[in-house]
Amino acid sequence: MQATPTVIHDALVIEPKVFGDERGWFTESFNAADFATVTGLNVEFVQDNHSFSYQWTLRGLHYQLEKIQGKLVRVVAGSVFDVVVDIRKDSPTYGKWVGLELSAENHRQIWIPPKLAHGFLVLSDTAEFLYKTTNYYHPQSEACLAWNDPNVAIEWPLPVGIAPNMNAKDLAGLSWEKAPKF
Secondary structure, rough: OOEEOOOOHHHHHHEEEEEOOOOOEEEEEHHHHHHHHHHHOOOOOOEEEEEEEEEEEEEHHHOOOOOOOEEEEEEEOEEEEEEEEEEOOOOOOOEEEEEEEOOOOOOOOOEEEEOEEEEEEOOEEEEEEEEEEOOOOOHEEEEEOOOOOOOOOOOOOOOOOOOOOOOOHHHEEOOOOOOOOO
């Protein structure tokens, strides 16, 4: 396993070792001891989530104000453009975002530290997205930063003329000025 820093302070790209031959491949998608060794973090995951989405579905940018979650995210079918936004006022990367492709083929994962907003756009026909969380889902404290806020200026890879498929909650995401920060 290898951990590579991103432009967001403390957010890491995790690349597990993949062993392949003519039969296919094998990887340990998570190993607590290896994760601690390569990241320097000793985290306890308490919940696993699995979502299925169709192409151009955009989920996010979500975070919780209570029961704050760290997340380890990956894609097991298809591909997504995954985005993390730093909303920690004391962070050197406050207000910045990073986005990268996660896919079943590249096996990449992202460690998203607590107190960051997170979302993704499905690039393939369908995608299955898995994530481990360090705290339980707490819908009463969930917040959503607007996916298209001009102050954050995320460069979503949407084709010209294609609007993302979103639910009402995500469409009502708050502007950068109004969204609660940490």
